[in-house]
Amino acid sequence: MKNTKHNCLFTPVQPAVSQHGGKAVYSEIFPDVKLQAFIYCYWQLKSNEPLDKPFSYRVVADGCIDLLFELHHPENNFVAGFSTSFSEYSLGCSFNYMGVRFLPGAFPLLFNINASELTNRFEHLAPVDPSISAFIRNRFEEALSLQAIKVQFDQYFLNHLAKGNITVDKRLFEAIKLILNRKGILHVEKELDTGLSSRQLRRLFKFYIGDTAKTFSKVVRFQSLLSAKPSTESLRNNKLFLDAGYYDQAHFIKEFKTFFGLTPSQVKD
The missing domain is CATH 1.10.10.60 (Homeodomain-like)
Known part of the structure; x- marks a missing residue:
């Protein structure tokens, strides 16, 4: 699943998932149009059935900051900072990861987070932004679809924008x-x-x-x-x-x- 139109200048690309004969699927969906200056997409990487061996996923450098969590355990949520190289993760044989990919500069702008403290790092989200971490922990569960997650994230980030606490240089x-x-x-x-x-x-x-x-x-x-x-x-x-x-x-x-x-x-x- 992927929308066909986005208002941003930049299209961050990740390699297609081609391992394990299509048993693992990667999907993207765009946010509400009012958020498209800040968020490129919400994404999902999941196994359709248990795999014979652990899934190795390569993430290439894309200039973005991502929030992510395993839908089975949303209390374990993370932030992945700007990366100066590729990263590789072993996801196990069964997984359902969800994420938010912010466009360059957007996450620090929206939440006053120093991006340099996250560069080349994969950190628990709670110490970085307790509010978003708690929202993910309390609002998401295994049965939700990517579309349903998009709706909830859209509302959360639109409410944050409405507060008007953003200063742009x-x-x-x-x-x-x-x-x-x-x-x-x-x-x-x-x-x-x-x-x-x-x-x-x-x-x-x-x-x-x-x-x-x-x-x-x-x-x-x-x-x-x-x-x-x-x-x-x-x-x-x-x-x-x-x-x-x-x-x-x-x-x-x-x-x-x-x-x-x-x-x-x-x-x-």
């Missing part, structure tokens, strides 16, 4: 928008001029994104390449890396492997 989000519009292909020091000093830029990107503008641009460039859905053959043989701003193939392969966990030649269509 327009210069920062103009910088983020510029990086997204350029698909990460720009010289940060020379071209990211939105009225912020280099020191201000670094401080704000650390707080709202979780890392520097340069690192964020690299992730956006990688994600833009995935969004273009290149074939394995084109990744291997075409000079896509030049169009994407990589200065040579070795540089492209090294960065791709860091963010994806595989070299381009190992990726299956």
